[in-house]
Amino acid sequence: MEIKQSEFTISAVKPDQYPIDQRLEIAFVGRSNVGKSSLINTLTNRRKLVKVSGTPGKTRLINFFLINNEFYFVDLPGYGYAKVSKSEKAGWGKMMEQYLINRPQLKKVMLLVDSRHKPTGDDVLMYNWIKHYGYGVVIVATKKDKLTKNELQRSAKVIRETLSLDKSEQILFFSSLKKEGKEELLQEIFKDISMEENLEDNTEV
Template sequence: MEIKQSEFIISAVKPSQYPTDNRVEYAFVGRSNVGKSSLINSLTNRRKLVKVSGTPGKTRLINFFLINDSFYFVDLPGYGYAKVSKSEQSKWGLMMEDYLVRRPQLQKVALLVDCRRKPTEDDVLMYGWIKHFGYEVVIVATKKDKLNRAELVKNNKLIRETLELDAEEEIVNISSLKKTGIVELLTSIFKDSHIDE
């Protein structure tokens, strides 16, 4: 899959604001500051398609990006940022649940975790949530440039054990900074899809 065209379409807080053209969707989710915006920019070869904020917890909406005039990448709100109030976190949770429950167009969810750290309780909860709603999940371990090969192998094992991944579920290690793992991730996201390449 080669991404040649990408554009921001809409930010939504409720289902009535979602695109209505029935194109398939691939969602990206992860805790605040895990590198979600940078990853989407890397996948689309657009440095500023998604605004990269220095302030964790800044993405508070569901953002839809039309790719190749064919399908959507969906950027879900980051979670787990302590300085955001409980009521605000609850709103984000309901917003994401609404999306996961009511979106038959959603094909697959990429769950981002930091390859340097053990997945948090929120990561484990989100993984369980995605599986509960019946979606395929791709685990994306970000910031691989921060670890050497041995550390990466060790931490991938920790991620797999903590999330209790099924044997067939892969972990894709990426570095948005060095643009490594991007092709592998695109291959994993679009495996078994019927989108024309």
């Protein structure tokens, strides 16, 4: 799949603000400083499609981006930022749960983890949450360019053990800086997903 067109569509905090045109959705989630915005920009060949903030935890909305006029990339709020208040964390949890519950358009979730560090408790919770709601999940280890080949092997072992991944679940290493892993990730994103699943009514939001 080649991404030729991408555009911001809408930001949402509750279900009645989500797109209603029934296009399929692929969501991206991870810690606040994991490089999620840069990854989406790299995949779409757009340097500024998703604003890259210098302040971790700034994104509080669910952002929908229309890709090739066929489906959506969904940028979910980053989690795990220490300076976020308890009430904000609670609000984030509710917003995320509302999105994950009964969202038939959502076909797959890309869970981003930092390849340089052991997945956090929040990462484990997010992984289990995605699996609990029955969505396909792809583990993407970002910032690949920061590690040597041996360090990448150790990182894969730590990630696999910490998240208790099945043998069938692979880890894709990615570098937004060097655009390494881009083609492999795009292939995995659209694996087993047919755009023909989109319903006929693809009315613009």
